[in-house]
Amino acid sequence: MWGYYGGCVATSSIITPQTMSLTFTQITSLIDAEVKTNSTSYPLATKVLDINVAHDDLIDIAIRSCGIGQYDDTNHTDYPIITTDLNSGQRDISYTQDGSSNLVLDIYKVMVANSSGVYQEIPQVDMQSERWTESFYDGQNVTGQPTKYDRTGNGIIFDVIPNYSYEEGIKIFINREGSYFTVSDTTKKPGVDGRLHEYYVISPACKYAQRNGLANKDELYNRKVMFERKVSEVYSKKDRDVRKILAKKPFNFI
Secondary structure (H helix, E strand, O other): OOOOOHHOOOOOOOOOHHHHHOHHHHHHHHHHHOOOOOOOOOOOOHHHHHHHHHHHHHHHHHHHOOOOOOOOOOOOOOOOEEEEEEEOOOEEEEEOOOOOOEEEEEEEEEEEEEEOOOOEEEEOOOOOOOOHHHHHOOOOOOEEEEEEEEEOOOOOEOOOOOOOEEEEEEEEEEEOOOOOOOOOOOOOOOOOOHHHHHHHHHHHHHHHHHHHHOOOOOHHHHHHHHHHHHHHHHHHHHOOOOOOOOOOOOOOOO
């Protein structure tokens, strides 16, 4: 159904199945081919901005589509996990960036080590609206091992003030921004499934066509929308090895 360059709505066949993995230079060349531009009419610096915006858009779709198989940009050289020290008497920590200075988009799990070094997941609560969260704000300043956390702004606040320290005693599992392109990149490839690299051509081309009122702006927009559906489809299928169990209908004993 999807094809290799725009599916059933494409009018050209620039990419063959053997060249689905695209370098930055190939992407910029294909953008020029789509909207009949060059380095003067569509400067490289502007292309980079549009490609990086496309990367953000794709990441957003991928994150929302993934289940257990969490998305992460494959150009990153570490895992999307922040580790930091648990310090006695320190109730809150901030998490704006990971260890490689990538912006944190969201967190989905926090684990805290006990005094013996065994990590345990602690649940997130909303201390402003949920019941049984008085320990966050009642002024009693209970000490011990944290059992819950609240997210406020760019910080994590524990319900209990740690009364022990443990090196790298906090693990925060995150979603983060992608590895962006620069004007000096040539052979770098997007850190996503190779079947989706065409999106980095279609989306910038669509933006250029809309900004300049090109005749093919609607066609490019339709291809962009279709490819966004493909992004969702590809990443929603990353969990195929997870066994899905259908819930049985409850018995009616009346």
